[in-house]
Amino acid sequence: MNILLLGSGGREDALAWRLKQSLSCSALLAAPGNPGIARWAECAAIDPADPAAVVALAQQRGIDLVVVGPEAPLVAGVADALRAADIATFGPGAAAAQLEGSKGFTKDLCARAGIPTAAYVRVDREAEALDALDRFSIPVVIKADGLAAGKGVTVAMTRAEAEAAVRAAGDGPMVIEEYLEGEEASLFALVDGRRAFVLGSAQDHKRVGEGDTGPNTGGMGAYSPAPVLTAELEARAMREIVTPTAEAMADSGTPFSGVLYAGLMLTAEGPKLIEYNVRFGDPECEAIMPRIEGDFAALLHAVATGGDFGAPSLSNDTTMTVIIAAAGYPGTPAKGGAIDGINRAEQVPGVTVFQAGTSMTDDQLVASGGRVLAVTARGASLGEARDRAYQAIAQIDFADGFHRRDIGWRELERIA
Structure with a gap:
């Protein structure tokens, strides 16, 4: 298959890395991409939220599958335009993307369908x-x-x-x-109409500061799987939250197709929905992709085309992603800082460094956004994954960068 991936962040770097390993992927194009994504894909400089430009590029390049990374193109109707042009697309149409595009829309749906969530x-x-x-x-x-x-x-x-x-x-x-009391976890499901299967779980760290202090961010790190979301709780969340949502969307004439990311609060009464995202989480995607086995591109194509699919096989390894952000984030981040040492970092066993807010200036990799690098490590245990991730970070030279040193702290305390 010829595949077009839309987006330019760390999530898309991880998706490109995983798609490129798929036996069914014969060519990979990314728009607009970034220097990290360029390791795995040819990059095309178009606006991924411009439906006409995306359709034109897909037609010109004979694309068999479009994978939409970020939320903005979905809410803008890019998936609708691609499907209207008879191009297989992994990602929901604009109407279904309102599950993320409008918090009020989702809360009202939960109220109608009896899905557990906060008042x-x-x-x-x-x-x-x-x-x-x-x-x-x-x-x-x-x-x-x-x-x-x-x-x-x-x-x-x-x-x-x-x-x-x-x-x-x-x-x-x-x-x-x-306000819901409990511990948060992220559950990702592959959904096509009324069919929904678990893709994987993770636990994100939203606050900028160690000990989960300071303002919210897009995410400062994650690990997968999230043991706090036990098999029993995961099954309950699918039964009480994700599947009823898929059915409600189908009943309303706006069926969902793609990955549905449920942010959950694990309360004393059971899992409750905090919010939905209609795409892979970031940095959760970076943590989950190394665990997925088999032909990932073929799996996404099956979801996109109504084919047969199920839950993918997952490695028994644990993965951890630690974000290196630019000074000032989540406010106004410093830009232009030089980044070196990624090759050294990737010499640590099990480590891949995904790039988020990066660009090239005179052959030098520099920071161009708030979250800059997503250092991801696999290990036989969470402790081993953590040790490898931080060992890799120590190899990276980025004077303007900072990171949390306590990613995974809750689970590490539980298993200590």
Whole structure:
């Protein structure tokens, strides 16, 4: 197959790396790609959220399968345009992508389908939101309704913090919801219409600081699998959350096709949905891809075309991804800092360094975004994966970079 991958981040670097290993992949094109992705794919400089440009490129290059990495092209209707041109596409259409594109849409669907989630209200104006706070205890969660690159959520620990978050958001749609007590886990499922199969699990680390402190980010690291999401809890989440969602979307005439990423809170009452993403998580994707066995491209093609598919075989290894971010992230990151030592880092057994916010300047790899590198290591245990990841990081020269040193801390404490 000739495959086109849309996107330019660490997630897409991991997808490209895994797709390139598939026996069914004869040629891999990425748009727009990045210097890391260019190791595995030819890169084409187009806007991945421009439906007409993507369709034209796919037709010109005889593409058999398009894999959409980020959420923005999905919400923009790129998958719809590709399917209208009879090009197999892994990723949902714009209507189904509202599961991520609108928090309010998803909360309303959960209410109709009886899917366990936090109590909530939807508001459109700052004054409404401030009044609605009276209906919730503290802590309380304030969410921007639309896409926010994983950073549109405030967990307010005081009433003053909640009011400040609402005022910072101003007028516009948002969701205010009950704070759920428990531990978070990420569950990824391959979905086509009413069919849903587990792809894998991971645990992300959203806060910028060690000990899960500081503001939310797009994710500072992850590991897979997430043992806290036991086989029993995973089956329950599929039965009570993911499958009913797929059925509700199909019943509404907007069937979902692609990967559905359920952010879960494991409460005393069982798994509850925090939010959905309609694409692979980042950095969870970097942690999950090394564990997937078999022909990954053929699996995605089967999902995209309504073929026969099931849960993939997964390695028994544990993987850990540690993000190296640029100074200033998640605020305004420093750009242009030189990066060296990736080849040395990848000499550590089981390590692959995926590139996110990078570019080339005069033959020098430099930082061009907030999250810059995703250092991923495989090991026979979480401890071995952690040791390898941090050993690899020590080989990388990036003066503007920083990383958390405690990725996986909850599970490491449990098994100590």
